[in-house]
Amino acid sequence: MESRDFPKEIIEKAKDSDSKAIAEIFEHYYTKIYRYLYYRTMTTQDAEDLASEVFVKVVKSIKRQSGNFESWLYMIAKNTLTDYYRRNSVRKEYVSDEEVLENIPDNAKINSGSLTQEELKIAINKLTNEQQEVVTLRFIEGYDNRETAQIMDKSIGAVKSLQFRALISLKEILKEG
Amino acid sequence: MNKIEDILDLCLEDLKNGKDLQEILAKYPDHAKELEFLLTIATKIQSIPKPEPSTNAAYKTMVEAGKYLSKEIILKPRVGLKWFINPRFAFAKVIVTILIVILFTWTTVNVSVSALPGDFLYPIKLATEKIKLILTVNLEGKAEMRLTFSEERMKELLSRYSKNGVIDNRLIIAMLDEAKLALNKISSLPKEKQPLFYSKVDHFNAYQKETLQSIQPHVSGQQKEYINNAIEICSNRTEWMQNMMKQGMYCPWDESPNCNWK
Numbered sequence: 001m002e003s004r005d006f007p008k009e010i011i012e013k014a015k016d017s018d019s020k021a022i023a024e025i026f027e028h029y030y031t032k033i034y035r036y037l038y039y040r041t042m043t044t045q046d047a048e049d050l051a052s053e054v055f056v057k058v059v060k061s062i063k064r065q066s067g068n069f070e071s072w073l074y075m076i077a078k079n080t081l082t083d084y085y086r087r088n089s090v091r092k093e094y095v096s097d098e099e100v101l102e103n104i105p106d107n108a109k110i111n112s113g114s115l116t117q118e119e120l121k122i123a124i125n126k127l128t129n130e131q132q133e134v135v136t137l138r139f140i141e142g143y144d145n146r147e148t149a150q151i152m153d154k155s156i157g158a159v160k161s162l163q164f165r166a167l168i169s170l171k172e173i174l175k176e177g
Numbered sequence: 178m179n180k181i182e183d184i185l186d187l188c189l190e191d192l193k194n195g196k197d198l199q200e201i202l203a204k205y206p207d208h209a210k211e212l213e214f215l216l217t218i219a220t221k222i223q224s225i226p227k228p229e230p231s232t233n234a235a236y237k238t239m240v241e242a243g244k245y246l247s248k249e250i251i252l253k254p255r256v257g258l259k260w261f262i263n264p265r266f267a268f269a270k271v272i273v274t275i276l277i278v279i280l281f282t283w284t285t286v287n288v289s290v291s292a293l294p295g296d297f298l299y300p301i302k303l304a305t306e307k308i309k310l311i312l313t314v315n316l317e318g319k320a321e322m323r324l325t326f327s328e329e330r331m332k333e334l335l336s337r338y339s340k341n342g343v344i345d346n347r348l349i350i351a352m353l354d355e356a357k358l359a360l361n362k363i364s365s366l367p368k369e370k371q372p373l374f375y376s377k378v379d380h381f382n383a384y385q386k387e388t389l390q391s392i393q394p395h396v397s398g399q400q401k402e403y404i405n406n407a408i409e410i411c412s413n414r415t416e417w418m419q420n421m422m423k424q425g426m427y428c429p430w431d432e433s434p435n436c437n438w439k
Contacts, residue, residue, distance in 0.1 A: 019246055019309060023302055026239065034230040048234035052241055059242040115221050117228055139222040145186065157182075163189075164182040167215040174218070 011069050014062050022059060030055065033077050036136050039124045040081060042088070054080050074151045078133075126173045131166035138163055184208055188216055302329075320362035320374055324381055327355035331385060338392060344400040349389075349407045356382060356414075379418040386411035 006028055013021035033054050038047040054077050065072050124132055130152070137148045138159075149159045184205055191201045198216060202209040306326055313319050330352035337345050356378065363374040386408055393404045 017246060019243075020302075020306070022242065022246060023239075026242065030235060030238065031230060034234075035228055038228045044228075044231075047228075048230055048237075051230060052234065052238035055238050056241050056245060059245050115225060117225050120222060120225055135222065139219055140227065142223075160182040160186045164185050164215075167185070167218055170218050171214050 006069070008069075011062075011065070015065065017063075022062075025058070026055060029073060032141055033073070035140055036074065036077055037081060039121050039136055039140065040132055041084065046084065050077075050080050050084055068150055070147070071151050071153060074137075123170055123173050127166055127169050130162055131169055134159060134162040135166045135170070181208060181211070185212060185215060188212055189219060192216060192220060316362050316366055317370065317374070320359050320366070323355050323359035323362060324377065327352050327359065327381070327385075330355060331388060335388070335392075344392070344396055344403050346403040349403055352385065353407060353410055356385070375418060379415065382411055382414045382418065386415065 006025075010021045010024050014025055030051065034047055034051040037050045037054075038044070041047045041050060054073075057076050057080065058073065061076075124135055127135065133152060134148060137143045137151060138145075143151065145156045145159050149156045152159065154162070188201050188205070192198065198213070198220075201216070202213055205212060306322075306329075310319060310322055313322055330348050334345060334348040334352060337343055337348070359374075360378055363371055363378065366374065389404050389408050389411065393401065393408065396404060
């Protein structure tokens with residue numbers, strides 16, 4: 001997992017307004033944060049706007065950063081997402097049930113491998129926030145249990161449990177389709 | 178260890194390590210049916226192409242973050258910049274601010290010209306390098322920075338070559354130009370400081386030449402020509418530098434009639 005090795009000295013330099021260090025943080029994390037947001041927002045445009053908002057906040061507040069950098073970064077993303085839900089009053093029910101049912105992939109699709117990015121997005125949006133987060137971090141971003149636990153500020157056991165429940169929920173959601 | 182959550186996690190780990198699904202399920206016959214669907218879903222999620230942000234969105238973010246960063250840099254007092262916070266230099270402050278704003282605008286507008294294919298961060302890298310150069314007051318720092326930039330261009334050249342086997346001549350030119358600009362700065366340094374920097378440039382030049390020579394046998398056609406030209410320039414530079422060092426004299430840049438440096 002490359003993020004595990006992100007050099008602390010670059011983060012320290014970034015705290016000192018080193019533009020090159022900030023560019024490196026951006027280069028390393030921008031796509032990750034975008035993906036984290038993509039499956040939990042209404043449109044691609046929203047995910048891009050929020051990713052932008054997250055990085056501007058990172059630049060503005062990096063001087064005050066302490067503790068684990070990734071946890072801090074994802075906390076900003078999570079808070080930005082919460083604000084977004086609040087602003088739009090959308091939360092995860094942003095599509096009507098009818099629309100969800102029309103778009104949900106069925107078991108056959110899962111088994112044949114034809115599940116698409118958009119279909120997965122709709123299914124993930126039916127999960128609870130924590131389940132969404134664990135699915136995104138574990139299966140889309142590729143973080144291991146320890147890293148996911150650190151980012152989510154939970155124990156490894158809690159992550160395993162959430163991961164199990166998230167997959168069970170996805171199974172149910174996909175069966176409904 | 179018999180909780181289904183733990184078993185699922187072990188199975189996911191096995192899948193990640195390339196084990197066959199049926200082989201994994203055979204280890205847990207009591208849970209095989211339930212696990213099979215969960216593992217299939219997990220595998221499918223992982224195999225779906227990952228969403229990628231658009232280049233425009235990345236630029237927009239970089240510019241937004243960069244605007245804030247440039248304000249930070251301007252407001253931050255640092256060694257060598259004390260003059261900058263002195264109210265007597267208000268005019269200089271305005272000029273530098275304008276330069277930074279122009280730089281960011283320029284970066285955004287010319288992004289398609291200077292970007293490396295597939296690397297949306299390239300313009301911001303160049304922009305931040307330029308800002309750092311503008312904000313570095315002393316000549317030694319500027320010379321060091323030019324060498325660092327030259328090294329960066331070489332790394333980018335190697336990175337692109339290792340990724341898709343393409344030699345980007347723009348990067349070779351930029352790499353050689355940065356080294357030349359470093360030398361320009363050195364010629365303006367006090368005489369006693371020059372030998373150390375000339376020696377640094379000489380070593381760096383030799384290192385670049387060696388690197389280019391290591392690529393040369395693996396490329397052909399026009400790409401070989403680019404590399405050969407660059408090797409020749411490095412050779413001329415080495416010769417010139419060594420000659421200068423032997424003589425203990427360092428001709429002012431671009432003013433020496435015997436200067437072989439291209």
